[in-house]
Every structure is written in structure tokens, then in C-alpha cells.
Amino acid sequence: MSITTPKKKLPRLILLGSLILPLLSACNSGPDTSEALSHLSRADTYAEQGQYRSAILEIKNAIQTEPENVNHIARLGELYLELGANKQAVELLEPWLKDYPQAVALPLARAYVEERKHLSAIETLALANPESSDEKLEASLIEAKAMRLSGDVDGAVTAYRDISANYSTSVDAITGLIESHIQQGNARTALGAANDWLASHETTPAVLYLKGLAQYQLDELEPATATLTNAVTGMPTSDMFLPLRGQLLSLLSRVLTEQGKITEAQVYGRILAEQTDSGAREQGEAVIAAIQAGNFDEAKTMLRDMRKLDPDNEQLALMLGTLSAGTGELEEGAELLSGNLDPETTPTRFIRASTMAQIDVGEREEALATLERAVKARPNDNDLLAMHGVLALSMPGQEAAGVTSLSKAISNEPDRTRLRIALARHYINNQQTEQALGQLRMAFTTQPADWASTAIYLSVLIDSGETREAEDVRDSLINGYGNEPQAVLLAAIADGRMGNSGPAITRLEKLTTDNPNMQPAHLALANLYASTDNSDKAVEQLLAAAVITPEVIGPLQQAGQLYASNHSVEEVQQWLGTVAETHPPLAPNASLLSALIHIQQGDVEQARTLLEPMANEDNPIGYRAYGQLLAAESVLSAQAEDYSTALAKAAEAIAIQPENVGFALLPARILITEGKNTEALEALQAAAETHDNHVAILMAQADLQMNQQQDQPATELYEQVVLAQPNNVVALNNLAWLLREKNNSRAIELASRASELAPEAPDILDTHGWVLHLGGNHAQAKPIIEKALALAPDNAEIQAHLKTINEAL
Secondary structure, three states: OOOOOOOOHHHHHHHHHHHHHHHHHHHOOOOOOHHHHHHHHHHHHHHHOOOHHHHHHHHHHHHHHOOOOHHHHHHHHHHHHHOOOHHHHHHHHHHHOOOOHHHHHHHHHHHHHHOOOHHHHHHHHOOOOOOOHHHHHHHHHHHHHHHHHOOOHHHHHHHHHHHHHHOOOOHHHHHHHHHHHHHOOOHHHHHHHHHHHHHHOOOOHHHHHHHHHHHHHOOOHHHHHHHHHHHHHHOOOOOOOOHHHHHHHHHHHHHHHHOOOHHHHHHHHHHHHHOOOHHHHHHHHHHHHHHHOOOHHHHHHHHHHHHHHOOOOHHHHHHHHHHHHHOOOHHHHHHHHHHHOOOOOOOHHHHHHHHHHHHHOOOHHHHHHHHHHHHHHOOOOHHHHHHHHHHHHOOOOOHHHHHHHHHHHHHHOOOOHHHHHHHHHHHHHOOOHHHHHHHHHHHHHHOOOOHHHHHHHHHHHHHOOOHHHHHHHHHHHHHHHOOOHHHHHHHHHHHHHOOOHHHHHHHHHHHHHHOOOOHHHHHHHHHHHHHOOOHHHHHHHHHHHHHHOOOOOHHHHHHHHHHHOOOOHHHHHHHHHHHHHHOHHHHHHHHHHHHHHHHHOOOHHHHHHHHHHHOOOOOHHHHHHHHHHHHHHHHHHHHOOOHHHHHHHHHHHHHHOOOOHHHHHHHHHHHHHOOOHHHHHHHHHHHHHHOOOOHHHHHHHHHHHHHOOOHHHHHHHHHHHHHHOOOOHHHHHHHHHHOOOOOHHHHHHHHHHHHHHOOOOHHHHHHHHHHHHHOOOHHHHHHHHHHHHHHOOOOHHHHHHHHHHHHHO
16 A cells, blocks of 8 residues: 555645745746746646646646756656656656755655665655655655565554654554554454544545455455445546555455455456556466466567567566576576666565576676665565575675575574575585584474485584484484485485495495485495495496486496596496497497597597597587597697697687687697797687686796796786685796796795695795795705705706805805
């Protein structure tokens, strides 16, 4: 129910505005002209008669006469609010707020709160300075409704009662109080408040509507019908379909239908239908039908056509954006959703779709900002709290806010174990084991059959040495859920990790026999067999797991790796051939693994024979393997000094796997081998742009420029690498070497870190000792260089450095 100014109040306000306008002329464009006053006078008359279209037209004419007069703007905004055109009021008033807050802040705050944007309403209300009694009443009503919208319904009830005590004739105060009682679920209290007010005040349709709603919720259908009929009869005549009339007709039609008075209900329903766009409704139903039938392209086409006719319709944009994002058109989806989304009012499902699309296109900060505003507006919406918490935990510097949101969501809904898991993972990543276990214990206590959270719980217990508690959890699974395969699986895995291999194997052998298609059980048993040096049985279990999902290469690849640990390459190839024969569904992946082995062995011709039939985008794994073949052929061609072929093969490999940084480095490495360092550097710069300055590419650039004695750009690149990877030993060492004379103290610090990370690397130790020597620390440098020489006794450069240091002592 909106905050409505009583019907007779608008003309009085407009007339009052006409009288005081000359006093406000210093704040705008000057006094009204006689032409503008004439328009305003006619607007007052039309509004009093319910001819709102004509009133709007007259005020717009006044604005056209005096376009800079903010009071005309505010007056039009008030009229929009009277008609329930809250969005139009917002769009009209917003541009004037900065320069004329005193004139527009109050009506704009009211427009915001009617749009359910309570945060914006309160923020805007802070700019107003209500002076008159009516303005103070309006401000109090806005604050009370904002309180109710924010979820503080008890506070709103108190506020509305205080307002009613001070303004006993205020319709908005009593309707706000009644609405708050209804929102609390106190329909009986709401009905009593309505009756008390009507007993001593003039009958008002807005109060009657809420009284009828309370009666309907109490299942008092006959009295509700009488009340709502009186309300409809009491509605003033107007040339526009007022929102309250629509609410009355809709509720009355529903009440009559539930009474079985279908004919009467249809009369009111027909009146209501005449005021709605039936064509748009039918189109919307067609879109929903297409989505339900899985015809997403058809649905998107219809939505795009509808938007051409109604480009400002936010709901259409949100639906199209959600559908586009969900069908892979991420950029369109993210743009439509974020561009038409209001964090304060947009339904949660659209906010979820928008933030997911923004994350997918790399706009994580924007997604977080949207969720922050949404959570602030709806602080008890658990879905929003969960989304904000999970995203914030993944972003540096936002972890505390993420913990706060997730903790609040968990407090609201303790049974949401997945939120506890998210919080536990955060604590685990930050080595806060006790806090993690606290969440996991609660999750297990609440829902022990949530196998995912129980699995993490057991894993953390075992990792942290809490074996007694892990044993208790294992026993409770066996005793309480002994017939549940997942429970038996978790108990067996826990036993295996705690060194109880015998019982674990026994349980898993029975589990796989009873549940032959339970892939996790086969994989767990394979791991246990492998850990107890029974590789043959482990391979058998991995093959059994592979057959369950033959299109997934992982289990077969694990089996091949395990088989290869104690067999020759030739034996592995023979084994793969046997697997293909005995398990036909595994034949494609067996051939693919065989091809990869051929690539590793340099037999690219045989690999090509196997991979060429798979080299298409419909077979993603085979296609990627073909990319590996092309990369290998590129390297072999470069070794044979066939550089043009090498570059062509590299380009083909990059086209197949454009995200592969190793492939991206191939052209530069080929050019370096060919001696074309300038072209190689250009290739590396292009690759860095494509791969967002990936550290591996920056390292390659820095190494090349250092070798070309381009010390300054090499230094800058190594600095970037060290910033991104503080423990990159090579970057630390090379940067220390470049700074050995320009900034010796920094060089010593870098070289010291490198030698701590790689204490047995002679080149690293040599750099450390030499920069110490250059800084005058000869005695400290000597043992370090001696150790480097002991590790590489034939290295002439280290020998020379040690000699120089000995001479300096």
C-alpha cells in the first residue's frame, strides 16, 4: 500500500504553492509569469475534478513556459505520486536534487520509498529540511515506511502509532500501521486498528481496502466482500485508473471467487482486465511457454522483439539478460542485467543472475558492489547474504565482510550447511582450524547425512590430528547410517587415512560388490590398493571406475599412470591396446592416451595417425590433444631449422588452445632459436597483452631483454614478476644481479631471499655471495661462494668470484 496524500489535499497544496511561489523566486528562475499562473490555476481545477491527464498537461505547459522553475517540477512530481506513477516521479525529480534539495528532496524521498527503495529514501530525506507541519508529517511517514521495508516492522508499528497520536486524522499514518500489523501476520490486530479509526473518522477507501484485506486473511469472506464493495463505491471518479482502484478490484474479485460468486467476480475481473495490456500478457505467457519447452532461442527472439516496442521495460530486460547469461551469451546478459537492475528492489533471482554474469565476464568488483547495496537494503534476505558472503570471501580485503554476511545468514537459517562449509573453507585457508571445525561440527550435528560437509569435517579432523573425534564421527556413520552407501564410503576413507587399511579395504570391497556403479567407491578402493603396494588390484578398480563414465578420461589416465610406474613404455602401449579391446567404450580415450605417449616419445607421426580422427571441436579432449601434437611438431620443426613450418604449427596450436600460455610462448622461442630477437620480443609483447601480463610471459620478456643487455626494461619486468610471485627464485636472483651496483642493499635483500628458497642452487648462492662482496661484506660472502663452488666445482665464474673475494680479505 503506497503512502497517499488524501484526495482533497492535492489542490490545497497546489494553491498554497501558487501563493508562496513569488517568495521562493530567489531559489530558481524568478517569479511566475501570468501565463504560468494561468496553467497552474487550471491544473488545480482539473485535479480537484479528477481530470488528472488535463492537470498533468497544464503543469507541463507551465514548465514549458518556465523550464527552470523547480517548484513546477516539484508540483508535477507530487501529482505523479498521487497517481502512483512513482518511477516517473523519480526520473523527474532526481536531476534537480543536487541544486534544489529543499524543493525536491521530500517528494523524491517519498517516490523512492513508494518504489521500495528505502535506502535511497532515507539518504534523500537527510537532504530535506521539513519546516511546516505537513512536511514534518510527510518526513515521519517516509521514515516509518522505510523502517518497515527494511524489515524492522516492530519499529515501524511504534513509529506509526506515534505519528497517529500526533496527527490523528492522517490516513497515511493509519494505513501504514494497519499494513505493518498485516506484515507481522497480525490480521486480527490490523482489523481492530481499522475499525477503531473508521469509528471516529470519515470513511476512506484506503482504510477500507486494508480492513477488507485483514478480513480476507481471517477467512471472513462475507464481511470482506461488504467492506471492499463499500471501498469501490467510495472511490472518487477520475480519468485515470488509480492504483488503489486496481488493488480493490483484484482483491474483491478474489474474495468473490472463493465464495463461489463467479459471475460477480468476472465483472470486476473484466474491469481490471480492460485496464491492463492483454497483448503484452499474452506475449509474456508465450515466452514462458517457450522457456519451459526448452526453446531458449525462440524465447530470446520474442523478448528482443518485445523490447523494441517497449525499450524502457526493465522486467523484459532482466528476463532477457537472465536468459542470455544462462545460455552462454555472457556479455549481453551482464549488460542487460546490470544496466536494468536496482539493488534495492530487483528480485533476488535477477540479482543472482546479474552477479554471476558479471563474475563470468571479470566484473567482480561491480558484482560485489551490487550485492553490498542489495544486502544493505534487504539485510535479512538470506540468499543475498549468502551470495555476498561467498563472493566477498574470494576477494582480497573483503574477507571480513564475507564472514559477517555468512555468519548472519547462518544465524537466520542454522540448517544451511553449505554456508557453513563456505565459512569453514575460508577458515581452513587461513589456518584457523578451530573456527573451521566449529562450523563443521554444527553442520554435522544439524545434518549428518549431508555427505559433502561430513566428508570435509572428517578430512579436517584427520589433517589436524583429531583422530579420536574422527573415530567418533566414523562410528556414528556406521551405527546410524550403516545401510547408506555414502556413509560407509566416508567411514572407509576415514579409516584408510587413519592407517586402518584392513577394515577400510574390507568395507570398500563389499561396497563395490554391492554397488558396482558407485564410482567414488572404486576410486577410493584403488587408492587404498595403491597405498598398500597392490598396484594390479588398484588398476582393476580404476578401470571399473572408468567404465562407469567412459567419456571421462581421468580414471583411465590414473590407471595408465599407475601401470606405467612398474612397466616399460612398450608394455603400457600394449596394455592400452588390450583395454581398448576388452572395454570398447574406453577405446577412444585409450587411443588418445596412446597418442600422448607417442608425443612424449617424439613419435609424432604415429601420434598424428591416432589423433587426426579426433581433431574436431565436437571432441574437446581429442581436440586439445591434437593441439599438444601441433606444439610438439612445432618444436621438432624448429630443431630441424624449418622455422616457417614451426611457426605455422605453433599458430595452429594456439588457435586450438588460445588460453594455453605455453603455446603462446612458442613463437617467441622459435624466433629466438632463429636469432630474431627483435621479432621475438614483439611476439612476447603481443602474448602479454593477450594473456593479461601472465607471469610466465613477463619472465620470458625479462630474460630476453636481460640477455640483450637491456637492463632497465628487464629490471622493470622482473619487478612485476616479484610483485606477483614473491617466491619466484629466478626472478629474485636476476633482479638482484641487475641491481647489484645500482641498488646494492636491495640486491642483497633479494639475493638473500632467493638463497633461502634455493639453498642448494650454486648459481643462486653465487649471486648472493657476489652482491655481498660488492657491498663490502667480503667475510660474509666467502662461505656462501665456497658452498656454491662445492656444489659446482667446475664453474669458472664461481671460481673467479671466490678468488676475487679472497684477495679482498
